[in-house]
Amino acid sequence: xxxxxxxxxxxxxxxxxxxxxxxxxxxxxxxxxxxxxxxxxxxxxxxxxxxxxxxxxxxxxxxxxxxxxxxxxxxxxxxxxxxxxxxxxxxxxxxxxxxxxxxxxxxxxxxxxxxxxxxxxxxxxxxxxxxxxxxxxxxxxxxxxxxxxxxxx
Amino acid sequence: xxxxxxxxxxxxxxxxxxxxxxxxxxxxxxxxxxxxxxxxxxxxxxxxxxxxxxxxxxxxxxxxxxxxxxxxxxxxxxxxxxxxxxxxxxxxxxxxxxxxxxxxxxxxxxxxxxxxxxxxxxxxxxxxxxxxxxxxxxxxxxxxxxxxxxxxxxxxxxxxxxxxxxxxxxxxxxxx
Numbered sequence: 279x280x281x282x283x284x285x286x287x288x289x290x291x292x293x294x295x296x297x298x299x300x301x302x303x304x305x306x307x308x309x310x311x312x313x314x315x316x317x318x319x320x321x322x323x324x325x326x327x328x329x330x331x332x333x334x335x336x337x338x339x340x341x342x343x344x345x346x347x348x349x350x351x352x353x354x355x356x357x358x359x360x361x362x363x364x365x366x367x368x369x370x371x372x373x374x375x376x377x378x379x380x381x382x383x384x385x386x387x388x389x390x391x392x393x394x395x396x397x398x399x400x401x402x403x404x405x406x407x408x409x410x411x412x413x414x415x416x417x418x419x420x421x422x423x424x425x426x427x428x429x430x431x
Numbered sequence: 432x433x434x435x436x437x438x439x440x441x442x443x444x445x446x447x448x449x450x451x452x453x454x455x456x457x458x459x460x461x462x463x464x465x466x467x468x469x470x471x472x473x474x475x476x477x478x479x480x481x482x483x484x485x486x487x488x489x490x491x492x493x494x495x496x497x498x499x500x501x502x503x504x505x506x507x508x509x510x511x512x513x514x515x516x517x518x519x520x521x522x523x524x525x526x527x528x529x530x531x532x533x534x535x536x537x538x539x540x541x542x543x544x545x546x547x548x549x550x551x552x553x554x555x556x557x558x559x560x561x562x563x564x565x566x567x568x569x570x571x572x573x574x575x576x577x578x579x580x581x582x583x584x585x586x587x588x589x590x591x592x593x594x595x596x597x598x599x600x601x602x603x604x605x606x607x
Contacts, residue, residue: 291586292568298561300568300579326601327594328562334543335563336459339452339468347455347469348447351476352440358477 280306285317293331294324432493436483447476450494454501457566460559461505463548471508475501495570502556502574509552539600546596554589557582 280303288307292298299307311317434442454475459468478500486496547555553575560566560574561582572582594601 287583287587290590291583292561293590323601327590327597330539330543330597330600331547331558331562331593334540334547336456336463336465339455339459339465341452343465343469344452344455347472348444348451351447351473352444354473354477355440355480 280310282314285310285314286320289320289324293328294321295328432483432486435480436486443476443480446479446493450497451476453494454497457498457560457564458501458505460563461502461556462508463544467508471501471504474504495573498566498570499574502560506552506556509555542597542600543593546593549596550589550592554585554592557585558589558593561586 284303285307288299288303292300296304296308311321432446435446451472455468455472458471458475459465462468462471475497479497486493489496547558550558557571557575560571561568566574568579568582572579575582575585577585
């Protein structure tokens, strides 16, 4: 509900133009002006300050200046992306973002050792699967050099 | 915005075509300098490109998010201790001959410009958003992280200060 105090505050904050008043109070504000002659004088005083404020609104930027600026922004993007190191593989990038700096090296060292071990194991199983039955029997019976030969292949 | 987050430059170009002028206009209103406003426009869109994957839909959508970035960048610039001297503030170009009335106009514009730039930064931003940029009270309050009532307080203080600093011009208009 509009009151004398609220109307004074409305004008003191938003000026004389109802278009700048909060939408929910616009109708009540206009109604107040229509019913209270003193409000008209209040609006006239506010309107003079509004006019001074309005006259210093900067002009909108020109289309040409905005096109040039858009080109500059795209060029800056290109330059920044060209200067960036190549993208890291996803697991490395994820680890970098989630682990403390020192932990990353440790985790990857452990992973590398595990991979080498797995490779050796696979190499052994592959070499075993590729041996003939006769060779396998020989290996089981003799052990030693025949078995180690499987790891070295 | 999701396309931009996926690195789609065409979508980014379309976003700029639609919103760059508005962002630069707001920055120009706050900073009162076209060159600084373009710098803010550039930084705003570079941040949009970098941070698009962090954007989540909310009231006002992407335009409100971009305006928030721009307003924050403007506030950062206004808070820098070594502000631009008042002499560097632009005056609107006026191609007309310098008759007495024109000189008076220029003097008046310069006085208003000086009074606006001397306002505390949040009062200045509130005034420019609501009076020069047509931003709604609710959005201006959101951009400044204050309630609508607090925004009104900023506007009341800004107008009161301007009235006291421009009293000669206000009274002059009343007399004419």
